Amino acid sequence: MNTTYFFAKRYLLARKSHNLINIITWISVVGVGVGAFALIVVLSVFNGFEKVISTMVGQLSADLVIEPASGKTIQLDTFPMERILALDATRGIVKIVEEDALFRYGSRQNVGVLRGVSEGYEAFTAMDSIIIQGNLMLEYKGQHFAMLGSGVAWYLDINPRNPAALLSVLVPSRGNPSVMQFEQAFNQNTIGVSGIFSSQQEIDASHVIVPYDWAASLMEYEGMATSIDVFVRQGMSVRDFKKEIKQIVGSEFLVKDQYEQQETLYRIMRSEKWAIYIILTFILIMATFNVIGSLSMLIVDKRKDINILKYLGADQTFLKRLFLTEGLMISVLGGIIGLLGGILLVLIQEHFGLLKLGSEAGAFVIDAYPVQLVWQEVLMVFLTVLAVGGLSAVFTVYKALKRIKTLRLME
DSSP: OOHHHHHHHHHHHSOOSSHHHHHHHHHHHHHHHHHHHHHHHHHHHHHHHHHHHHHHHHTTOOSEEEEESSSSOEETTTSOHHHHHTSTTEEEEEEEEEEEEEEEETTEEEEEEEEEEOTTHHHHSOGGGSEEEEOOOSEETTEEEEEEEHHHHHHHTOOTTOTTOEEEEEEEOSSOGGGSOGGGSEEEEEEEEEEEEOSOHHHHTTEEEEEHHHHHHHHTOTTEESEEEEEEOTTSOHHHHHHHHHHHHGGGEEEEEHHHHTHHHHHHHHHHHHHHHHHHHHHHHHHHHHHHHHHHHHHHHTHHHHHHHHHTTOOHHHHHHHHHHHHHHHHHHHHHHHHHHHHHHHHHHHHHOOSBSOSSTTSSSSSBOOOOOOHHHHHHHHHHHHHHHHHHHHHHHHHHHHHHHHHHHHO
């Protein structure tokens, strides 16, 4: 057995001459454990919320979106649609036209986004899972219908179960608005409402989804699209498929994956996550002050042992290694206890959902706090504990042994 490890283990577990040192040592272990526990639990909760939000965003988002690099529209007659459809990884393509619009129902009105989608949109997306009222239907027997975000439906106070409910939609006319009268500045049409969906707040509060043909006619975008949604077959690599699409469409178009489509949202979530990680790391650093105190008192308590070891041939390097090992053992023991406790709590929450978001069922999209354990982050937290504990041990040992050496010379 390694000599320094043998002595360090004895000093950690054996009873000291002053009981206070034992108490402070175990307080140090608990303090480091609590820091590690908090880090792994909080990071797992952030991962859980990120997963939930990603799932909600992905319910209406395509795997890849193709947009014009300049301008607003894509000419469909010159776009290489057939080449993309011929790729093995292509599951489907949906043409999109999107424009700001004014929605009216009765005496109420709301400004939002009119989104026209071509055939297949309902099948390729998970829209059927987010319908909260009415039916998923954009076209039936030649009649066109609209799907409203829950926020839009609430603002307009519209009920899709009312067969007479017709939504008025106004969009800006194409051309130079300065030469138009007010009546000529907008195109207007009405459409029935078949259902209401709920995905994420930003979309719910603004979006109305209608058939592509109806929207393109209203917007005067026939033969054009504002973007192309591309859906990838299950099991295929989106990253590799994105490279193939870029080679086909060239530099005239931008190809965005789901992260790039919601880049601001994901950046905010990850910034918050790492800001919390830094804050909790500072709390862990404060917890290691107990380690510093415990190690300092231990070194002072073992002054006689240090002198005996020197007489037996131990040099200053051996003593430094001994107490550095002692400090690391305190940090490692606390880190392991904290990590095991955190992992256990996260796994229990993941499988049983004991900690609820609210008392009323259905008040939130999810009932319990979402968590997701990422093993790379478990390793990162453990390394953080080692780094913080190691630095505090190095500082303490060098200072304390130097002070003991000075006191011995004065004696």
